Amino acid sequence: MNMLAVIELREIISNQQIVYAESIRKILKTDNSISKKINNINSLKVGFQKPFELAIKDYLYVVCLFSLKQVSKELEMSNPKKLSIELRSWINATSQTVTGKYLTETNQSVTLPVIDNIGRGLSDNELVYRVNLLFDEIKLKKPDKIIGGIEGKGLLRGRNLAVQIYNKDVKLETEGFSADLMGTLKQERVVAAQWSAILDKHVCELCASLDGRIIDIDSPDYAFYSPGEIHLGCRCLWVYIRSSERPENRRVDWKVPKTTLLKKYAKPDLKKKREIEIEDEEK
Numbered sequence: 001m002n003m004l005a006v007i008e009l010r011e012i013i014s015n016q017q018i019v020y021a022e023s024i025r026k027i028l029k030t031d032n033s034i035s036k037k038i039n040n041i042n043s044l045k046v047g048f049q050k051p052f053e054l055a056i057k058d059y060l061y062v063v064c065l066f067s068l069k070q071v072s073k074e075l076e077m078s079n080p081k082k083l084s085i086e087l088r089s090w091i092n093a094t095s096q097t098v099t100g101k102y103l104t105e106t107n108q109s110v111t112l113p114v115i116d117n118i119g120r121g122l123s124d125n126e127l128v129y130r131v132n133l134l135f136d137e138i139k140l141k142k143p144d145k146i147i148g149g150i151e152g153k154g155l156l157r158g159r160n161l162a163v164q165i166y167n168k169d170v171k172l173e174t175e176g177f178s179a180d181l182m183g184t185l186k187q188e189r190v191v192a193a194q195w196s197a198i199l200d201k202h203v204c205e206l207c208a209s210l211d212g213r214i215i216d217i218d219s220p221d222y223a224f225y226s227p228g229e230i231h232l233g234c235r236c237l238w239v240y241i242r243s244s245e246r247p248e249n250r251r252v253d254w255k256v257p258k259t260t261l262l263k264k265y266a267k268p269d270l271k272k273k274r275e276i277e278i279e280d281e282e283k
């Protein structure tokens with residue numbers, strides 16, 4: 001799971017919660033009739049739409065980039081140079097749709113604790129508390145769901161596009177493909193990458209141990225350990241981190257995978273490399 005993106009969404013939802021709960025508190029405090037209060041609460045909107053959209057957009061971008069890179073490797077084509085206008089506009093539209101859906105759902109659900117309970121003898125504090133409870137639940141569950149969802153969408157989109165290019169339905173040049181992936185990453189101001197595994201019951205111990213680790217893209221290990229390829233059927237990916245990311249969110253903490261795990265799970269060539277390294281260390 002890409003924790004950076006999840007944490008970012010969680011922070012934005014926190015801000016939405018603070019502002020929204022405060023607005024509800026203000027409406028409840030007024031001397032208006034209950035029906036007027038309900039009206040006002042119904043017209044309240046959860047805020048921070050733009051930051052939410054941007055967080056999703058940024059993440060979709062890195063997923064698409066990764067997916068294109070991965071598939072072009074599989075199909076033995078050259079690497080993506082940068083994302084095309086067409087793909088960028090798809091990313092924009094998808095971010096807007098996902099954000100819109102989240103906001104509509106949230107706007108509907110967070111008013112309910114008040115609408116259902118107002119006039120039943122609960123104090124204002126109790127009503128606001130219930131709204132906060134609901135927001136806490138949204139904060140806990142939604143980010144993972146949203147990020148997981150767009151991960152799937154982005155991977156599929158990148159894959160489809162690469163296949164179209166391979167079949168020559170789309171021109172390579174218009175998608176800006178180039179043989180130089182490092183150049184691409186530098187051009188897009190990528191400085192590091194974070195290993196992202198899908199932590200479900202199918203994940204292997206090797207991939208789970210790497211999940212969340214951040215590597216400098218200039219490290220030789222970056223080229224060597226490839227998520228998605230470390231073993232057959234690996235569903236991991238690199239989440240690229242750009243220089244614009246806050247320093248505390250891109251602290252490099254990469255460690256070479258444990259030999260025992262490599263032995264058990266990794267493809268033979270990776271195992272071999274590690275064995276040679278250990279021999280060298282022992283010498």
Ligand SMILES: [Zn+2]
Pocket residue numbers: 197207227228230234235236
């Ligand atoms: Zn994996």
